Amino acid sequence: MLDPDLRGxxxxxxxxxxxxxxxxTVRVPSCVVACDxxxxxxxxxLDSVAQARLEDARALLAAGRFDGATYLCGYAVExxxxxxICRTLDWPEFPSTGxxxxxxxxxxxxxxxxxxRLSGQEARxxxxxxxxxxxxxxxxxxxxxxxxxxxxxxxxxxxxAAAEELLAVL
Numbered sequence: 001m002l003d004p005d006l007r008g009x010x011x012x013x014x015x016x017x018x019x020x021x022x023x024x025t026v027r028v029p030s031c032v033v034a035c036d037x038x039x040x041x042x043x044x045x046l047d048s049v050a051q052a053r054l055e056d057a058r059a060l061l062a063a064g065r066f067d068g069a070t071y072l073c074g075y076a077v078e079x080x081x082x083x084x085i086c087r088t089l090d091w092p093e094f095p096s097t098g099x100x101x102x103x104x105x106x107x108x109x110x111x112x113x114x115x116x117r118l119s120g121q122e123a124r125x126x127x128x129x130x131x132x133x134x135x136x137x138x139x140x141x142x143x144x145x146x147x148x149x150x151x152x153x154x155x156x157x158x159x160x161a162a163a164e165e166l167l168a169v170l
Contacts, residue, residue: 040093046083050076054163061156067148069156073163074112074139080170081115088120110141121170129169135162 011129041049053076060069083093109115116133125133135158143150151159 009062010015017044043086046079046086046094050079050083051168052126052158053079054160054167057156057160057163061153061160064153066151066153067143067146067158070151070159071140071143071146073156073159074141074143076163077112077136077139077166077170078110078115078141080167081112083117084119084121084170085115112137112139119170125166125169129165132162132165136166 053072057069057072057076060066060072086092087095116125138161
């Protein structure tokens with residue numbers, strides 16, 4: 001259950017100083033032009049990044065790079081869950097740096113189960129999409145350190161199919 005005090009609360013924003021810049025000025029990358037700080041990622045951008053990582057996974061599958069394809073699918077679902085959390089809490093963006101996360105430590109995780117719970121979609125996903133959820137929950141951020149050849153073609157294909165379905169319903 002989401003903390004009712006967080007719903008509708010202002011999104012986490014922290015102004016920061018950058019070395020060699022005047023106080024209150026921040027160089028904003030093009031991916032976050034809608035924000036006044038480079039420490040947050042707009043929800044629409046999160047959605048775009050999740051879709052891009054899924055496309056990357058498809059390309060890696062086609063190239064026979066199954067470990068990378070599998071990893072990127074989990075990462076895509078993680079990003080989609082973070083976007084869903086923002087929509088649930090009515091935040092226009094998600095924090096992306098340690099300073100931004102300081103007051104919201106519970107959101108600073110890569111654990112899909114925790115993110116699903118925080119998204120407010122746990123009951124629906126586990127009821128309506130249980131099979132595909134179980135496919136992606138084998139993902140861990142530490143997968144990036146797995147020995148090459150850990151994932152097989154069928155693993156990557158199943159992960160892509162599961163990630164596609166979850167991104168469509170989150």
